[in-house]
Amino acid sequence: MSRTLTVGIAGLGAIGLHLARALDAGVEGLSLHSVAARDHDKARANLSGFRKMPAITDLAGLAEADIVVEAAPASIFEEVAKAAIAKGRIFVPSSCGALLPRMHLVEEARRTGARIIVPTGALLGLDAVRAAAEGDVASVTIETRKPPRGLVGAPYLEQHKIDVLAVTDEKKLVFKGNAFDAAQGFPANVNVAAALALAGIGPRKTMIEIWADPHVTRNTHTIRVEAASARLTMTIENVPSEENPRTGKITPLSILACLRGLTSTLKVGS
Numbered sequence: 001m002s003r004t005l006t007v008g009i010a011g012l013g014a015i016g017l018h019l020a021r022a023l024d025a026g027v028e029g030l031s032l033h034s035v036a037a038r039d040h041d042k043a044r045a046n047l048s049g050f051r052k053m054p055a056i057t058d059l060a061g062l063a064e065a066d067i068v069v070e071a072a073p074a075s076i077f078e079e080v081a082k083a084a085i086a087k088g089r090i091f092v093p094s095s096c097g098a099l100l101p102r103m104h105l106v107e108e109a110r111r112t113g114a115r116i117i118v119p120t121g122a123l124l125g126l127d128a129v130r131a132a133a134e135g136d137v138a139s140v141t142i143e144t145r146k147p148p149r150g151l152v153g154a155p156y157l158e159q160h161k162i163d164v165l166a167v168t169d170e171k172k173l174v175f176k177g178n179a180f181d182a183a184q185g186f187p188a189n190v191n192v193a194a195a196l197a198l199a200g201i202g203p204r205k206t207m208i209e210i211w212a213d214p215h216v217t218r219n220t221h222t223i224r225v226e227a228a229s230a231r232l233t234m235t236i237e238n239v240p241s242e243e244n245p246r247t248g249k250i251t252p253l254s255i256l257a258c259l260r261g262l263t264s265t266l267k268v269g270s
């Protein structure tokens with residue numbers, strides 16, 4: 001019989017709170033152990049209806065759990081990651097764009113026996129991309145189209161004085177480049193490109209276009225892969241979450257599915 005794995009969650013926002021609720025409702029093989037939040041009073045209020053109250057801890061305290069899920073702003077990614085990896089835990093990052101310039105954490109995990117498991121998150125088809133990348137891949141591209149409010153606040157837009165809220169008529173290409181640069185310029189908007197890059201041919205070769213599109217209501221991502229084994233064209237249209245329009249509602253569900261796969265007897269997909 002496999003044992004129950006405990007879960008700690010950093011951040012109780014669009015991803016973290018939904019995931020915490022799902023775990024509290026009961027998932028075989030998993031138990032919610034602790035959460036870290038910026039505002040503990042708000043966290044206590046959010047957790048008040050829970051069947052079993054998790055500990056409210058600081059970021060380092062999360063590493064007492066077997067699995068640490070990071071669901072917080074990218075700015076605190078390293079603190080969460082380092083503590084979990086130092087203790088040899090399973091680290092599941094949401095802000096996976098923040099992993100790209102910190103690949104030394106993978107080396108550190110190798111040393112401590114930790115695992116870093118990047119969930120598919122708001123994207124799709126990473127099983128097929130990983131499979132294709134076991135063979136020869138000529139190109140991987142992603143086109144991201146979001147309602148303008150889903151891009152507000154990105155440092156790249158501020159640096160280039162692009163006011164996405166003024167995009168009300170024609171859709172506008174606001175960024176074209178590689179996934180590494182996109183993750184720096186849009187740390188809260190294109191984690192999907194980082195996950196795709198890690199699944200496939202890496203952040204410098206994975207190319208992305210980001211469009212502010214007033215005609216879409218959903219965060220829409222289209223992946224195209226040209227490989228020796230297959231040609232992939234896949235689109236996901238994510239319903240933005242109420243709490244954070246940058247984040248698709250599918251993201252906490254994807255992380256839950258990922259966590260379930262860590263303990264389930266029957267696992268589907270690679």
Ligand SMILES: NC(=O)C1=CN([C@@H]2O[C@H](COP(=O)(O)OP(=O)(O)OC[C@H]3O[C@@H](n4cnc5c(N)ncnc54)[C@H](OP(=O)(O)O)[C@@H]3O)[C@@H](O)[C@H]2O)C=CC1
Pocket residue numbers: 010011012013014015016036037038039042059070071072073074076093094095096120121122123187188189191192195243244246247248251
């Ligand atoms: N991999 C993927 O496919 C996706 C990744 N993401 C990424 O996941 C991350 C989380 O997204 P989302 O849940 O939408 O973000 P939210 O902004 O909704 O939630 C983040 C939470 O973190 C909390 N927080 C802020 N500072 C700290 C701190 N020092 N310690 C503990 N908690 C803190 C915030 O609290 P407060 O509100 O009180 O400040 C908030 O509750 C983001 O980096 C986002 O870009 C999002 C979508 C898809």
Ligand SMILES: O=C([O-])CC(=O)C(=O)O
Pocket residue numbers: 122188189190191192193219220238246247248249251
């Ligand atoms: O990748 C992200 O950070 C979020 C995103 O695009 C989505 O939720 O569709």
